Amino acid sequence: MKFNLYAVRDNVADDTLTIFTSKTDGMAVRENLPTLSRMRPTKDLDLYQIGEFDSETMKITETPKRAVSWDSYKFPEIKTPMKTERPEEPKKESK
Numbered sequence: 001m002k003f004n005l006y007a008v009r010d011n012v013a014d015d016t017l018t019i020f021t022s023k024t025d026g027m028a029v030r031e032n033l034p035t036l037s038r039m040r041p042t043k044d045l046d047l048y049q050i051g052e053f054d055s056e057t058m059k060i061t062e063t064p065k066r067a068v069s070w071d072s073y074k075f076p077e078i079k080t081p082m083k084t085e086r087p088e089e090p091k092k093e094s095k
Contacts, residue, residue, distance in 0.1 A: 005051035005060060006068070008032065012044045021053050025068045045070075 003021035006028045010017050018035075022028035028047065047068040052061045 001055045003053045003055065004028065004049050005053050007048050007050050008035075009046045009048060010044060011046060017045070019050075025049070028068065029070055 003023060004025070005019065005021055007019045008017045009015075020028070020031070022031055028049075032047070047070060049063065049066045049068055051063050053059075054061070
């Protein structure tokens with residue numbers, strides 16, 4: 001199976017924090033949420049796809065470095081609350 005190879009770059013330290021694999025950009029962001037929640041400001045960190053990893057052959061293929069937006073994960077588990085408003089009932093005429 002092929003996975004994307006990612007790197008998290010710390011711009012302040014001018015170094016790479018971690019390299020990891022993930023199936024999609026969104027999953028790569030989600031897998032790093034625990035770390036990101038402890039890191040402030042996150043604008044100091046950049047996420048890049050830097051290659052592909054084939055788990056069957058254990059071969060890494062370099063790809064052009066591509067920046068991935070931290071916003072590519074849309075938090076689908078946070079659902080919009082359902083509207084509970086009822087249609088307005090007709091007003092009763094007073095006698």
